[in-house]
Amino acid sequence: xxxxxxxxxxxxxxxxxxxxxxxxxxxxxxxxxxxxxxxxxxxxxxxxxxxxxxxxxxxxxxxxxxxxxxxxxxxxxxxxxxxxxxxxxxxxxxxxxxxxxxxxxxxxxxxxxxxxxxxxxxxxxxxxxxxxxxxxxxxxxxxxxxxxxxxxxxxxxxxxxxxxxxxxxxxxxxxxxxxxxxxxxxxxxxxxxxxxxxxxxxxxxxxxxxxxxxxxxxxxxxxxxxxxxxxxxxxxxxxxxxxxxxxxxxxxxxxxxxxxxxxxxxxxxxxxxxxxxxxxxxxxxxxxxxxxxxxxxxxxxxxxxxxxxxxxxxxxxxxxxxxx
Numbered sequence: 675x676x677x678x679x680x681x682x683x684x685x686x687x688x689x690x691x692x693x694x695x696x697x698x699x700x701x702x703x704x705x706x707x708x709x710x711x712x713x714x715x716x717x718x719x720x721x722x723x724x725x726x727x728x729x730x731x732x733x734x735x736x737x738x739x740x741x742x743x744x745x746x747x748x749x750x751x752x753x754x755x756x757x758x759x760x761x762x763x764x765x766x767x768x769x770x771x772x773x774x775x776x777x778x779x780x781x782x783x784x785x786x787x788x789x790x791x792x793x794x795x796x797x798x799x800x801x802x803x804x805x806x807x808x809x810x811x812x813x814x815x816x817x818x819x820x821x822x823x824x825x826x827x828x829x830x831x832x833x834x835x836x837x838x839x840x841x842x843x844x845x846x847x848x849x850x851x852x853x854x855x856x857x858x859x860x861x862x863x864x865x866x867x868x869x870x871x872x873x874x875x876x877x878x879x880x881x882x883x884x885x886x887x888x889x890x891x892x893x894x895x896x897x898x899x900x901x902x903x904x905x906x907x908x909x910x911x912x913x914x915x916x917x918x919x920x921x922x923x924x925x926x927x928x929x930x931x932x933x934x935x936x937x938x939x940x941x942x943x944x945x946x947x948x949x950x951x952x953x954x955x956x957x958x959x960x961x962x963x964x965x966x967x968x969x970x971x972x973x974x975x976x977x978x979x980x981x982x983x984x985x986x987x988x989x990x991x992x993x994x995x996x997x998x
Contacts, residue, residue: 678711681785686732690758691785693730693809697801703794708786712778719762719776726766726789731757734782739775754779763806766792840890841897841918844911849919852909854972856921867966868930870920870937871979872896875958875991877916892946892957899940904933919979927965927996934961934994942992960986964997 678684682705688694694704709732712718718729718736729736736755755761761776766789787795795802836848844852853869860867874880874896881889893916900910900920909921920937922930938961946956962983966975978997986995 678709678783681705681707681709684709684732684783686783686785691730691732691760692758693728693760693805694802695805697799697805700795700799700802703791703798704785704787707788707791710784710786712782712784714778714780714782716778717775718778718784719774726762728760728762728766728787728789728792729755729776730760730785730787731755732783732785733757734778734780736761736782736784737777737779739777760809763792763809838912841893841912843897843900843918844909846912846914849911849913853921856909856923857966857970857972857975860923860966861969865924866926866929868922868925868927869964869966869975869979870922870930870934871913871962871964871976871983872900872918872920872937873960873983873987874916875960875987880957888946895944895946896941896957896959899937899944903937903940908933919976925965927963930963930965931994931996934963937961938992938994955992958992960991961994962986962997963994 682702686709688697688701688704694700712734719727734757738753738755738761753761755776761774796806836844838845856867859865874892877889877892880892893912896918897910897912900918904910904920907923911919911921913919920933922933925933938959941957941959942955944957945954960983962979962981962985964975964978964982967978970978982995982997986993989995
């Protein structure tokens with residue numbers, strides 16, 4: 675960095691500096707502050723810089739990039755600082771080293787205000803203190819908005835990670851995490867819970883006959899049947915391959931069997947092929963229903979539903995069977 679002159683001897687005035695807007699009495703207090711010239715790509719400050727100071731862009735531009743925190747987290751947001759704007763006020767206020775890397779992107783003239791000089795300006799000018807509060811308020815609102823956006827993006831990707839890419843149903847990872855929670859809550863609140871295990875009938879034969887793309891369409895169609903027929907409080911997940919599982923909170927085995935019979939009928943009416951000269955049903959499914967018993971855990975509940983599903987298949991498929 676080249677020490678070009680002092681603010682009082684330069685051609686710059688405080689008229690366009692945000693921090694000193696409407697504070698004409700601040701000009702004499704800045705007279706001896708240095709104006710430095712920085713070349714493109716030259717670093718102004720980083721986490722190794724000692725001593726808090728404020729940098730005000732008079733000409734050119736700076737790029738501010740946060741550096742890694744102790745936790746190892748790096749906030750990737752890069753901010754541009756343009757003429758009239760400042761950076762570094764937080765390092766002055768909290769007396770910490772800068773958590774930012776500040777680099778010039780153009781030929782840049784900077785007004786550099788040391789910490790003790792900024793505190794003097796704040797103490798002697800209400801206008802400077804007011805403008806600084808406005809600046810900090812803006813920074814806080816901007817940071818909060820960025821956090822909200824990141825939370826929304828994080829939630830979006832979290833949901834993607836728990837959904838099956840083909841069917842849009844919850845995936846096995848979601849099921850392994852959330853079914854135990856549903857079972858625990860049902861036991862704790864002494865509320866009924868039932869599950870329905872579903873298997874598309876003769877799915878291998880369907881794939882061999884119509885091709886794997888049609889098989890994918892059949893899985894998508896089956897998932898739409900589940901989504902359209904369930905309550906908002908129910909859950910549907912792809913258990914694996916052509917198997918799916920429905921979780922029905924606050925539902926007895928009798929209620930679960932009613933839901934399963936409805937799903938079975940809807941599956942018969944579901945169209946996989948656009949060519950409706952193919953007679954319905956295009957696909958059918960077998961259903962095994964089991965209700966949570968006192969003291970029963972997740973593996974036992976799933977085993978009961980799977981045993982009922984096996985009986986539905988043995989009885990001819992395209993039907994519902996209940997756990998004993």
